[in-house]
Amino acid sequence: MTRIVALAAFFVSVTAGPVRAQDVSERLKGASFAQQICAECHAVQAGQPRSPNGQAPTFETVAKTPGMTALALTVILRTSHRTMPNIILADDDLRNVIAYIMTLR
Numbered sequence: 001m002t003r004i005v006a007l008a009a010f011f012v013s014v015t016a017g018p019v020r021a022q023d024v025s026e027r028l029k030g031a032s033f034a035q036q037i038c039a040e041c042h043a044v045q046a047g048q049p050r051s052p053n054g055q056a057p058t059f060e061t062v063a064k065t066p067g068m069t070a071l072a073l074t075v076i077l078r079t080s081h082r083t084m085p086n087i088i089l090a091d092d093d094l095r096n097v098i099a100y101i102m103t104l105r
Contacts, residue, residue: 023099030100033093034059041084046104055083063104073098 034044043051043058051058062068077094080086089097 026096026099027103028100029092030096030098033097034100037087038097059101060104063101068105070098070102073101 031044034042038044038059039052041051041053041056043049043060046060048058048060062073074094077089077097
């Protein structure tokens with residue numbers, strides 16, 4: 001029960017409050033990074049119907065996956081996949097890309 005309360009408090013603190021300028025900056029940097037690095041395989045912009053690589057999900061599809069959170073994206077992007085290059089993202093790039101993906105929900 002304590003764990004549930006702690007998780008609820010975390011989600012409220014993450015989702016509540018005004019949007020900070022840093023949040024907007026992270027999202028813009030994430031969109032730019034995604035366009036430069038990820039767009040070769042993934043559709044990174046909202047409304048794109050499919051990815052250049054048919055096996056790569058669109059960022060919008062990833063964002064709209066039930067239960068998708070920033071934490072889940074962190075785990076996904078820090079884990080090797082057979083069908084994805086093993087790209088190691090700097091912490092700032094990771095945070096920015098995740099902030100951008102989460103705007104696509």
